[in-house]
Amino acid sequence: MTRVKRGGRELIVDDAVVTEYLGNGYSVIDDRGKEITRGKALDYATAMRELAEVKAHDTALAIALDEANAKIKALTAENKKLKSTAKSEKTNE
Incomplete structure (x- = not known):
């Protein structure tokens, strides 16, 4: 320690x-x-630059999350459609 x-x-x-x-x-x-x-703290300019980088990364992650959620929604709808089609084909046999 x-x-x-x-x-x-x-x-x-x-x-x-x-x-x-x-x-x-x-x-x-x-x-x-x-x-x-002796420790050395970040100066203001460096801290603000790092903050901007983190915010940019956060924005990129938010966009990727939105795209993934849209894809999940589309795949869920497609899955539901395929299940209903398979169910109707099974009842027609």
């Missing part, structure tokens, strides 16, 4: 996520509170 600090907030986090905390602006500290590794 590793101690991290940002502002007045100190946390004890798992060693596996220390890099993530460093990227969020936390610094690794020792038992006496001395800074060992």
Whole structure:
């Protein structure tokens, strides 16, 4: 476990996520509170660029979901039609 600090907030986090905390602006500290590794937060421009990328990906996923739902609806209608056709052919025999 590793101690991290940002502002007045100190946390004890798992060693596996220390890099993530460093990227969020936390610094690794020792038992006496001395800074060992300084974290660096994203600047505003980088954060906004990443947000735009996430929004674009989200929009693409929403479009793909709409297309998949339309295909499911069409296939469900076709399946229903085929079942009714098969049922009517079975009763005619």
